[in-house]
Amino acid sequence: MKAVVLAGGEGTRLRPLTFTRPKPMLPLGPNPIIHYVLSHLSSNGFHDVILIVGYLKDQLMGYLGDGSRFGVRITYVVEPEGVAFGTAGSLKLAAHLLDETFLVVQSDTISEISLTEMVHFHLDRGGEVSIALTEVEDPSLYGIAVLGKREEIVKFLEKPVPGTALSNLASTGFYILEPDVVDYIEDEKWDFARDLFPYLMRVGEHLFGFASKSFWVDVGELKGYLRGAGWVLGKLDQDPPTDSRALGNSKPRVFVRGNIRMGQRVQISGPSWLDNDAKIEDDVKIRPGTVLEEDSQIRSGTFLDQTVTFRHTEIGSNCSVKSTIIGERAIVGDNVTIDSAIIGQGCTLGDRAKILPGSRLWPNTRVEADATVDGIMAVPRDKSFYFDTGLGLYSGILASSIGEFLEALKIVPLESLEYHIGRRDFEKWTKDVLGSIQLADNIRTLRRSQSKGEELRHQLV
Structure with a gap:
């Protein structure tokens, strides 16, 4: 059976990291995300991708080439530039290759779900x-299925309003489809959960839900990415890279690759991964759950907890960094506190800066000493x-961050609010x-509620 891997998206939920790398190529421990996606397919008997x-x-x-080093054969289908494809819509591009039952896989999903059992x-x-x-x-964060007899899906809802869901069974992004399903896709912008599946149910086709309790995580956003990294690190003891070695005898293990320089009284808890030329004073x-990529x-005196640093990053003395991703060539000053944030490539954080949960800094953003970033995503002027x-x-x-955007909504003329919401500019x-x-x-x-005037402003704010 063929497997279709959807890897054409821009990875907006992990911006700014995906400005310079496609999401499947972001590191997740020793290897990029796509490595683990293809390894899962190969181990389940899917070799035609x-x-x-x-x-x-x-x-x-x-990076992937012909796929042979992963035990698969890859056929590439390229989305044309300038066209926005939905998850289901992109299948139309591969329709000529889909002449039998096939599997669909997202390129940002790490899982142990048995695809072999799913086929049966x-x-x-x-x-x-x-x-x-x-x-x-x-x-409320997922496409939710309600099951009836023999696990047939009797209702499918995309991101139901909190507290209204009739089920807690969420779609994992693994689908097995018959080839004629592709003929139902009417528009290249169609999404599986929002458009295709509800349409198929309306015309009387039968959809079934394969419920699994196996590990699964969407690594396309910060929390899921860090959870996925933790899963990868936890598996290193069973299948470490051939060019790596365990550091000490602690359990869970800390694995390293290449030359690592460490000072005195360093405490490292596994599972963690340290790559070549990392220097720890x-x-x-x-x-646990920390990854230091090459030349970090x-x-x-710095404390790191469940943090991933990309290549060539520098973190100063006496910092506290928790549940954070730091992009390549970022420089963090001394006594900086970062919690649950994404720091973009080439950012510079001054001494004693505080980056609060939910913050994202666009590439090359400079944060001054003693400054606090509270949920602001710094955006270039253009x-x-x-x-x-x-x-x-x-x-x-104008607004260059969420904070500025929300403040602007309070003061801009009403005709501006009505003009932009009608054009869908705010959404875009x-x-x-x-x-x-x-x-x-x-x-x-x-927008669909068609609120106007001060009521629109109130609802937006």
Whole structure:
């Protein structure tokens, strides 16, 4: 059976890291995300892979080649530039290759779900579609399925309003489809959960849910990415890279590759991964789930917990960094505190800066000494939102962060709010520039309510 891997997206939820790398090429321990996606397919007997690529495709294609080192054969299908494809819509590009039952896989999903068992389930049920499902704590973040007899899906809801979900069984992004399903896809922008699956149910096709309790995580956002990294690190003891070695005898293990320089009284708890030329000075404490990529420099007295640093990063003395990703060539000063944030490539953080949870700094952003970043995503001026009151009529107000955007909504003229929400400008900017799909979805719901005047302002703020 062929497997189709969807790898053409821009990775907006992990921006700014994905400005320079496609999401499947972001490091997740010793290897990029796509390494673990293809290894999972190969170990489940899927050796014929169709990879749909688009955004920054050359990096993916250069790394994967023909797929032979992963035990698979890769056929590439390239999305044309300038066309926005939905997850289901992109299948139309590969329709000529899909002449039998096939599997669809997302390129940002790490899982132990048995795809072999899922195939047996699909063949036994005899439906058009089988969807792998898993139980989740917050159904409002996912496509949710309600099952009836013989696990047939009787209702499918995309991101139900909190507290209204009739099930906690979420789609994992693993689908088995019959080839004629592709004929139902009417538009290249169609999404599986939002468009295709509800449509198939309306026309009477049968969809079944394969519920699994095996490990699964969407690594396309910060929390999931760090959880995925923890899963990878936890597996190193069973299958470490051939060029790595264990550091000491602690359990869980700390694995290293190449030359690592460490000072005195360093405490490292596994599972963790340290790559070549990492330098760790005196009295550093590293907690589980931490990854230091090549040439990462950690100065004395710093504390790292569940943190991933990309190549050539520098973290100063006496810092505290928790649940954070730091992009390549970022420089962090002394006594800096960072919690649950994404620091973009080439950023510079001054001494004693505080980066609070939820913050994201765009590439090459400079944070001054003693400054506090509170949920602000710094955006370059050419990416700022300029509030107009009509076509070509600038109001004199712009926003370069979520904070500035929310403040601007309180003061811009009402005609500006009505102008931009009618053109869907707010949705596009929050999704494409800020990378906040949830905020864009909330604004879309508000637009459809057709609120006007001060009521619109109140709802937006």
